[in-house]
Amino acid sequence: MTLLATLNAQAEEGLSTEVGNPWVNIAIFLIFVAITLFAVLRASKKTKTATDFYAGGRSFTGTQNGTAIAGDYLSAASFLGIVGAIAIYGYDGFLYSIGFLVAWLVALLxxxxxxxxxxxxxxxxxxxxxxxxxPVRIAAATSTLAISVFYLLAQMAGAGALVSLLLGIDSGIGQSLVIAVVGILMIFYVFIGGMKGTTWVQIIKATLLLIGVGIMSVWLLALFGFNFSAIMGEAASVAGTTDILDPGQQYGESTLTKMDFISLGLALVLGTAGLPHVLMRFYTVPTAKEARKSVVWAIWLIGGFYLCTLVLGFGAAAIVGPEAIKNAPGGENSAAPLLAYELGGSLLLAVIAAVAFATILAVVAGLTITASASFAHDIYGQVIKKGKLDTKGEMRAGRATVVVVGLLAILGGIGAQGQNVAFLVALAFAVAASANLPTIIYSLFWKGFTTRGALWSMYGGLGSSIGLILVSPVLWGAESSFFPDADLALYPLTNPGIVSIPLSFLLGWIGSKTSKVAEDVSKQAEMEVRSLTGVGAEEATDH
Amino acid sequence: MSTTDYSDFQAVQRSDQFQTLRRTQRSFVFPLTVVFLIWYLAFVIVAAFAPEFMAIQVFGNINLGIILGLAQFVTTFIITGAYVSYANRKIDPLATDLRKSMDSAGAGIEEELTDNAGYATSDQGSGEQS
Structure with a gap:
């Protein structure tokens, strides 16, 4: 996604903040760390079993979990990226947020x-x-790990860039140090607090983020007499053109860019319900009904959040102005912080900066526990140890994986500094939509689905999305590519979804139809009955 | 219905009671999924290929694009509300009845779980959660 592009490009330019006071920013961030640390330490006392560690004891309410889902989902790309995209490209920035929201209906229904x-x-x-x-477990764990690693790298690289933007730390070493601190903090949180600690970090972060954008939006609307049309009018007159109110500023260039946008839209709407760190959150509640409540609550919070970003985006265009935003350190990602500074001075800027940091920390923690569960539970516990691991062993394996994943994320984040790795977020959504969603839907709803269908669909979806990216303009031939001078791109779009998603649905169907091995009908009956009635589903361990 | 062996998943799956539950859920979620996906994709395609349509001014500086975009939010909220209401009224009672019958017949208890996926069972609880 181009949203994070400037964030990452920013990392090496060595620009410093011209507004606000870095020490106030740091102080407020430390307060956030202290509060979350307290919550994590408290949660750690109650983390004794594998169910506590991976699923928070299944003891969260729908409302708590819904808030945590919003915390997991609303990354720094959503907050800084979408506000900035609307401030600069106008309407096209708003298009992103619609896909991110509508996607939740797939998860709900x-x-x-x-x-x-x-x-x-x-x-x-x-x-x-x-x-x-x-075979199915290995395939599912492979795509889970791939998605988590792509997403994790993008977040960690973004953290370094955010530092230069908000704290005025310019040097590569300084940024690496901050990435390391963020990573170590996150390892500590997840290691000690497991899913309970992670969930509380996400709840606190989501609350701060939503209060922050809520206050800014109301403040901004009040300045314009609660007339949204007036904000848009002012934005257009500052920009000197009404074009920013219409679609096409970012994607309107050619048929290819338009197709690229449709491909992205498809990946967003179908990918969300296949993101492993989102799926894992549904296990932290005691019943299916609470899972439903979680999604409903998440839809309200996420919907409200994106409505605020619409106000803030056009508000930033009106008050700060697109030119000032483009020229600020951090480019379009600086729109929200600059707007905060214009509205509430250094203090509001510091709050928004701390919220942005908290956002990265919480999302990284959620991804780490997901990767750890996938490796420790699926690969180590079920495949290598064949399910003979006891709850203590599974937790030990989980904690060890947290440390390994965390260290890899730190190294990857430092290595990715200054690289344009923003495409990784879009790739993660495309892989989730192609490798995971078809198999999830087929196994829940189609009796004739087979192991071969699942493997073809998962590996086909994973392979085709990564393969297409490798031969796309992301790597070759375009100005922002890794190799701008060698035009080896065989696939014209930057998002693989439009090809890889239908392909993996098709592969799942063909694989099942041509499969000669009969699947266990009694297991199919059991799964179908369980999925609808909840018979035998594990309940909360805490009572 | 009284002849169904509630401890046997295949028997339950064949039962009218379960088939009714399945139909009640699918007849609601499938059509609705098709509707919202088409509505979303149509919106995205129009925004990409017919920006001049989206640029039509409706009132003040508010154009059709903003209105249709906000309509996506509104329909998402409406579908969410409609599903919750439907699930509470129609799906949940059927599912709860069936689950109770199956629970008292001893279906899906822990040993089944251990068999089918080889789970290490989580032991006892660990204190209350705030």
Missing amino acids: LVAEMLRNTGKFTMADVLSFRLRQR
């Missing part, structure tokens, strides 16, 4: 409750329920 009823800790639990355990 088709996935959340049935997943809660049939699984235990991970997505692979559900996918391998009635198919052959080993």
